[in-house]
Amino acid sequence: MGNMIEASIGNAVKALMKQDEELAKKTMAGDEKIDRTERKIEDLCLRLLLQQQPVARDLRTISAAMKMVTDMERIGDHAADISEMTILMSSDKPYRVNIEHVKSMASETMLMLIRAIEAYVEKNNDKAHVVMKQDDVVDELFDKVKAELIDFIREHPEDGEQAEDLLMVAKYFERIGDHATNIAEWVIFSITGQIAG
Numbered sequence: 001m002g003n004m005i006e007a008s009i010g011n012a013v014k015a016l017m018k019q020d021e022e023l024a025k026k027t028m029a030g031d032e033k034i035d036r037t038e039r040k041i042e043d044l045c046l047r048l049l050l051q052q053q054p055v056a057r058d059l060r061t062i063s064a065a066m067k068m069v070t071d072m073e074r075i076g077d078h079a080a081d082i083s084e085m086t087i088l089m090s091s092d093k094p095y096r097v098n099i100e101h102v103k104s105m106a107s108e109t110m111l112m113l114i115r116a117i118e119a120y121v122e123k124n125n126d127k128a129h130v131v132m133k134q135d136d137v138v139d140e141l142f143d144k145v146k147a148e149l150i151d152f153i154r155e156h157p158e159d160g161e162q163a164e165d166l167l168m169v170a171k172y173f174e175r176i177g178d179h180a181t182n183i184a185e186w187v188i189f190s191i192t193g194q195i196a197g
Helices: 002-018 021-029 031-052 056-089 100-122 125-155 157-192
Strands: none
Touching: 002 021, 002 031, 002 056, 002 100, 021 031, 021 056, 031 056, 056 157, 100 125, 100 157, 125 157
């Protein structure tokens, strides 16, 4: 599932940057596969809980996995949301707004997601903590994007719709960062039994 959402976000970012409507549609279509995978993992976790009656660490691992797949599924939803916005903006070629900070947000959230998944696979507490700190970087970038887009709308009201759409995209990236942070927190819980945050 981690590989699937990494690919989904990667494609959503590529479609956004290149204003590629076909790739955006493909990304949206792939969201159903992510949803099905989430349901399979949840079913497996519930069966383990009911049939094996795990205790202590095993119980933490299963409950953390159930929480993580929910966040992963939401990340997949946000990739589809970004793709939907890309399709809306595909007729507005090229972008009239500077998207450098949006690109930076995309890169940072991808890195957070990859590190959060690696932290889970490697059972690496330190890597999970790095992801949590990186969320501040994404939040700061979102504030910059928001300020830039508000200024742009004031100066170019005729292009306000594109700026509003890009603000929505930036908000989706900010939420992806939040979900990656949640995954990292559940990794820490599965390893230590402590709720991070």
